Amino acid sequence: MQKKDHLHHGHRKRKKAQFLKSGIEHLPEHEPLEFLLYYAIPRGDTNYIAHRLIDKFGSLVGVINAGFEDLMKVEGVGDNAASLICFMRMFSKLYIERQAQKELESLFNSKLLKEFCTALFIGALEEEFHCLYLTDDLKLISHEKICNGRLGEVNIPVRKITRSILERNCSRLVITHNHPAGSCIPSRADVDSTKNIHDIYKKMEVDLVDHIIVGRDGVTSMRENGFLEF
Numbered sequence: 001m002q003k004k005d006h007l008h009h010g011h012r013k014r015k016k017a018q019f020l021k022s023g024i025e026h027l028p029e030h031e032p033l034e035f036l037l038y039y040a041i042p043r044g045d046t047n048y049i050a051h052r053l054i055d056k057f058g059s060l061v062g063v064i065n066a067g068f069e070d071l072m073k074v075e076g077v078g079d080n081a082a083s084l085i086c087f088m089r090m091f092s093k094l095y096i097e098r099q100a101q102k103e104l105e106s107l108f109n110s111k112l113l114k115e116f117c118t119a120l121f122i123g124a125l126e127e128e129f130h131c132l133y134l135t136d137d138l139k140l141i142s143h144e145k146i147c148n149g150r151l152g153e154v155n156i157p158v159r160k161i162t163r164s165i166l167e168r169n170c171s172r173l174v175i176t177h178n179h180p181a182g183s184c185i186p187s188r189a190d191v192d193s194t195k196n197i198h199d200i201y202k203k204m205e206v207d208l209v210d211h212i213i214v215g216r217d218g219v220t221s222m223r224e225n226g227f228l229e230f
Contacts, residue, residue: 036085064088211227
C-alpha cells in the first residue's frame with residue numbers, strides 16, 4: 001500500500017511541475033480535472049474519476065457547471081471533491097466578473113462589455129435578466145440581476161429598474177440576458193422587449209446603450225448587429 005501511495009505521490013509531483021511549466025490549455029480535458037481533484041482526494045488515482053466525470057457530464061464545462069447532488073452520484077466523488085468543483089465554478093465566475101469590471105470601469109468598449117456580461121451567466125441554468133448602470137461617460141456604476149425568465153414571457157419589473165436608475169443617478173443603461181440552451185441570436189420577443197424598454201427609459205432621458213445576449217454558441221451585441229435602430 002505504501003509503495004502504491006509513493007507512486008501516486010511521484011505522479012502528482014511530476015504533473016504539478018508539468019502544469020506550472022507548460023500550462024493546461026493544450027491538455028485533454030480530463031487532465032486539468034485530474035489535477036484539481038488532487039486537492040480534494042489526498043491519496044489515490046484521480047485520473048479515472050476525472051474520466052468518469054467527463055463521461056457523465058459530457059465535457060469539462062459540463063462538470064464545472066454540474067450541481068453538488070449530481071456530482072455526488074459519480075463513483076469516487078465524495079463531499080470534498082463535489083464541494084471543490086462547485087467552489088471552482090463560483091470562484092471562476094467571481095474572478096472573471098471582477099477582472100472584467102475593473103477593465104470596464106476604466107475603458108468601455110464592446111469587447112469588454114461582452115466579456116463582462118458573459119461572466120455574469122457562468123453556471124446559469126435558466127434565463128436571467130440583468131441591468132448595468134452607467135454614467136454619462138460610460139463608466140460602470142453597478143449592476144444587478146433583475147429577474148429570471150424568458151423575455152416576452154416574464155414581466156420585466158420596470159419599477160425596480162427605475163428605482164435603481166434614480167438611486168444611482170444613472171443616465172445610461174445596458175441590459176443583458178442569456179439563452180443557456182440556445183443561440184445568442186435575438187428572438188422576436190427579445191427585439192420587441194428591447195424596444196419597449198428603450199421607449200420607457202427614453203422618457204426618463206436614460207439612453208439604452210446596448211442589449212447583450214449570451215448563448216451557448218457565443219455572445220451578441222444587439223447594437224453592433226443592427227437590432228437597436230430605434
